[in-house]
Amino acid sequence: MPLDLPPDEAATLRRGEGPAVQIDLIQTMIFHAAVAALRLGVFSALERGPRELGALAGELAVDEANLRALLRLLVTGGYLAEGEDGYERTPAGAWLAGPDDGFGAVLDFWHSLIGGLWQGLEETVRTGKPQRDFYAWLQERPDVLTGFQGVQLRIAEWLEEEVLELAGPPGEPARLLDLGGGHARYSLAYCRRHLGLSATVLDLPEALEPGRAAVEDAGLAERFTFLPGDLRTAEAPGGQDVVLLFNVLHGFPADTARALVGRAAGALRPGGRLIVMETLPDPVGSVREEAFTRGFDLNLIHTQGGRLHPVETIAGWMEAAGCGSVERRDLTRSAAFCLLVADREG
Numbered sequence: 001m002p003l004d005l006p007p008d009e010a011a012t013l014r015r016g017e018g019p020a021v022q023i024d025l026i027q028t029m030i031f032h033a034a035v036a037a038l039r040l041g042v043f044s045a046l047e048r049g050p051r052e053l054g055a056l057a058g059e060l061a062v063d064e065a066n067l068r069a070l071l072r073l074l075v076t077g078g079y080l081a082e083g084e085d086g087y088e089r090t091p092a093g094a095w096l097a098g099p100d101d102g103f104g105a106v107l108d109f110w111h112s113l114i115g116g117l118w119q120g121l122e123e124t125v126r127t128g129k130p131q132r133d134f135y136a137w138l139q140e141r142p143d144v145l146t147g148f149q150g151v152q153l154r155i156a157e158w159l160e161e162e163v164l165e166l167a168g169p170p171g172e173p174a175r176l177l178d179l180g181g182g183h184a185r186y187s188l189a190y191c192r193r194h195l196g197l198s199a200t201v202l203d204l205p206e207a208l209e210p211g212r213a214a215v216e217d218a219g220l221a222e223r224f225t226f227l228p229g230d231l232r233t234a235e236a237p238g239g240q241d242v243v244l245l246f247n248v249l250h251g252f253p254a255d256t257a258r259a260l261v262g263r264a265a266g267a268l269r270p271g272g273r274l275i276v277m278e279t280l281p282d283p284v285g286s287v288r289e290e291a292f293t294r295g296f297d298l299n300l301i302h303t304q305g306g307r308l309h310p311v312e313t314i315a316g317w318m319e320a321a322g323c324g325s326v327e328r329r330d331l332t333r334s335a336a337f338c339l340l341v342a343d344r345e346g
């Protein structure tokens with residue numbers, strides 16, 4: 001939450017009469033404090049009503065004096081308020097509960113990512129080469145991997161209905177291939193809508209576990225095949241009616257992303273449909289969305305050698321791979337994402 005600076009104090013910083021970047025430093029401290037409070041259970045305790053400091057410290061079994069320092073920073077940061085009955089959540093703080101709930105899960109994951117992998121950013125910019133390997137790093141941290149998968153799943157739950165409306169398959173499909181489909185939420189949605197459809201999900205071995213569990217829970221295991229492997233090299237089954245490439249291309253540099261589009265198109269039968277979902281490099285939304293997208297792009301560049309590829313570039317790769325007349329379909333639920341849909345010529 002932005003510090004609630006009085007207008008005259010903000011104006012002096014805008015005029016360069018003080019170090020405006022100190023506000024970002026303070027926001028970084030507040031970000032760390034908010035995540036610590038999430039992990040300690042501060043927000044979920046206050047969800048049940050205001051608490052005096054001593055009662056809250058007792059309930060959370062934490063050091064009272066240190067909790068006070070944490071809470072005071074969060075009051076300044078706009079997440080908590082101190083009233084007659086003790087500490088309580090502000091409307092901004094009401095977005096946070098536990099590290100596994102709602103936006104708290106998103107915050108918890110990004111905290112681990114930025115705290116763990118953003119060191120050495122200047123080297124990535126200097127050398128043009130990523131300094132980190134996001135997926136290798138995740139593999140060594142099962143809790144963060146679970147958090148990452150949880151964030152992807154939440155986004156899919158939010159978008160899937162509109163995705164199906166905007167990008168249906170051609171006719172009544174029998175075979176769908178979900179490249180980098182991990183949690184399998186999108187494949188499941190297509191399979192629920194098209195009863196004759198079977199799906200193959202190809203992803204890294206550890207990424208397939210949530211998908212397997214979800215498909216079992218849905219009672220659709222017999223219609224699913226899970227293929228552990230590397231997208232760049234694994235043998236993918238051909239003759240597909242639909243291939244999904246959802247939120248995958250941004251994890252790779254342009255030459256690899258282009259090759260992946262070629263592999264995806266190559267797995268289609270003639271007349272089969274390639275559907276790509278990607279984050280737009282320049283979403284037409286709020287300042288918040290634009291700023292987050294720019295940070296996300298830098299994160300991709302630094303942690304995995306990827307980037308947000310322009311939509312026109314991806315459409316060009318699809319056409320070059322034999323999928324003509326690419327149609328762009330924008331999601332209304334989020335200005336950050338768009339779909340590209342094209343059928344394989346043949």
Ligand SMILES: C[S@@+](CC[C@H](N)C(=O)[O-])C[C@H]1O[C@@H](n2cnc3c(N)ncnc32)[C@H](O)[C@@H]1O
Pocket residue numbers: 135152153156179180181182183202203204207229230231232245246247248251
């Ligand atoms: C951002 S997630 C998108 C997941 C899902 N398609 C969605 O849209 O919600 C990227 C997915 O690509 C997978 N992935 C990344 N690199 C991969 C590789 N080299 N081989 C196979 N899968 C990979 C990840 O494990 C992850 O499941």
